[in-house]
Amino acid sequence: MDRGARSRMIIFGLEGTAWNLSAALVDESGAIYEKSATYTPARGGIHPREASQHHAEHMRAVVGDVLAQARQRGLKLEGVAFSQGPGLGPCLRTVATAARALSLRFDIPLVGVNHCVAHIEVGKWQSGARDPAVIYVSGANSQVLALRQGRYRIFGETLDISVGNAIDKFARSVGLAHPGGPKVEELARKAKNYIPLPYTVKGMDLSFSGLSTAATEAAGKHDLEDVCYSLQETAFAMLVEVTERAMAHAEKREAMLVGGVGANARLGEMMRIMCHERGAEFFLPPRSFMGDNGSMIAYTGLLMLKSGISTPLDQSHVRPGYRTDEVPVSWA
Numbered sequence: 053m054d055r056g057a058r059s060r061m062i063i064f065g066l067e068g069t070a071w072n073l074s075a076a077l078v079d080e081s082g083a084i085y086e087k088s089a090t091y092t093p094a095r096g097g098i099h100p101r102e103a104s105q106h107h108a109e110h111m112r113a114v115v116g117d118v119l120a121q122a123r124q125r126g127l128k129l130e131g132v133a134f135s136q137g138p139g140l141g142p143c144l145r146t147v148a149t150a151a152r153a154l155s156l157r158f159d160i161p162l163v164g165v166n167h168c169v170a171h172i173e174v175g176k177w178q179s180g181a182r183d184p185a186v187i188y189v190s191g192a193n194s195q196v197l198a199l200r201q202g203r204y205r206i207f208g209e210t211l212d213i214s215v216g217n218a219i220d221k222f223a224r225s226v227g228l229a230h231p232g233g234p235k236v237e238e239l240a241r242k243a244k245n246y247i248p249l250p251y252t253v254k255g256m257d258l259s260f261s262g263l264s265t266a267a268t269e270a271a272g273k274h275d276l277e278d279v280c281y282s283l284q285e286t287a288f289a290m291l292v293e294v295t296e297r298a299m300a301h302a303e304k305r306e307a308m309l310v311g312g313v314g315a316n317a318r319l320g321e322m323m324r325i326m327c328h329e330r331g332a333e334f335f336l337p338p339r340s341f342m343g344d345n346g347s348m349i350a351y352t353g354l355l356m357l358k359s360g361i362s363t364p365l366d367q368s369h370v371r372p373g374y375r376t377d378e379v380p381v382s383w384a
C-alpha cells in the first residue's frame with residue numbers, strides 16, 4: 053500500500069465534454085495517474101454524436117486502466133468527480149452515466165464539476181497563482197474572469213465563437229486538419245508581414261467570427277504564414293486588452309492563462325509582456341494541464357468534497373450550458 057494512503061483523499065475524475073475522454077486519480081499532493089483517449093474527427097470539426105460514440109467505445113478501457121492503477125497502488129477512492137457541463141450534450145451524457153455507475157459500484161459520493169471552473173482550479177494548483185484574473189481560452193470558450201464575492205465572475209467573453217474555434221475554422225478552410233491551433237502557430241513563426249484584420253472588442257466582450265472569415269479571405273491573396281501570424285496577433289491582442297482591463301477593474305495583481313489555446317507560446321508571451329508592464333505577476337500552468345484533462349475534474353471534485361459539496365444522483369443531470377458564474381466557490 054502507498055505510504056500514507058489511509059490519510060490521503062483520493063478522487064477519481066472523469067472528463068469528456070468534447071474531444072478528450074480522460075480519467076484520472078489525484079490527491080492534494082498531486083496528480084497521481086491519468087489515462088486519455090482522444091477523438092480526432094476524420095474530416096471537419098468535432099461531431100457531437102461521433103465524439104460521444106468515441107467516448108462510449110473507449111470508456112471501459114480508459115476507466116478500467118485507471119481503476120487498475122488504483123488497485124495496484126492500494127488506493128481507496130473517496131469520490132467520483134465528473135464534468136457536468138458545459139459541453140456537448142451527447143458527450144456529457146456518456147460521461148455522467150459512467151460516473152454514476154462508478155459512484156454506485158464503489159458506494160462513494162458523486163460530484164458534478166463545472167468544466168470551466170476546473171480549468172481555473174487546476175491552473176491555480178499547478179501554477180501557484182493565488183488570486184488571478186483568468187484568461188480562459190479553449191475550443192469552446194473564451195472568457196476573462198476573476199473571483200469576486202465567492203464566484204468566478206465573467207468580466208468579458210466572446211459574443212460568438214471561441215478563439216480556439218475561430219483558429220480551427222480558419223485552419224480547416226485552408227486545408228489544415230483539426231485541431232488547427234498548433235499548426236497555425238507553427239506557420240505563424242515563419243511570417244514576414246502583418247496583414248490588418250478586423251479587431252473587434254465591444255466594451256469588455258469580444259467577437260472572433262468575422263476575424264476568422266476575414267483571415268480565410270486573406271489567405272486567397274497573401275502568404276499563408278503571414279495570415280496565420282496576423283490572425284494570431286489580432287485575436288491575442290484583443291484578449292490581452294480585455295484581460296488588462298479586467299485586472300484594473302478587479303484590482304488583481306496576478307493573471308493566469310488556461311485552456312487549450314493557452315498552449316500557444318505567442319499568447320503566453322503577449323500576456324507576460326502586458327503583466328510585466330503593469331507590474332503584475334503572470335502564471336502559466338504546465339502544458340499537460342492546459343487542454344481538457346481528467347486531473348482537473350478530479351482535483352476540483354476534491355476541493356468540492358472537502359468543502360462538503362457532493363451531487364445526489366437525482367441532481368446529476370448534465371448541464372450543456374452550465375455557466376462559470378453559476379458555481380458558488382465555497383472552497384476558495
Ligand code: AMP
Pocket residue numbers: 189190191192215216217219220231232233234237311312313314315316317342343344
Ligand atoms: P480545449 O478545448 O481546452 O481542450 O482546447 C482545445 C483548443 O486548443 C483547440 O481549439 C486547439 O486548436 C487549441 N490549441 C491547442 N494547442 C494550441 C496552440 N499551440 N495554439 C493555439 N491553439 C491551440
Ligand code: MG
Pocket residue numbers: 167171190191311312343344
Ligand atoms: Mg476545456
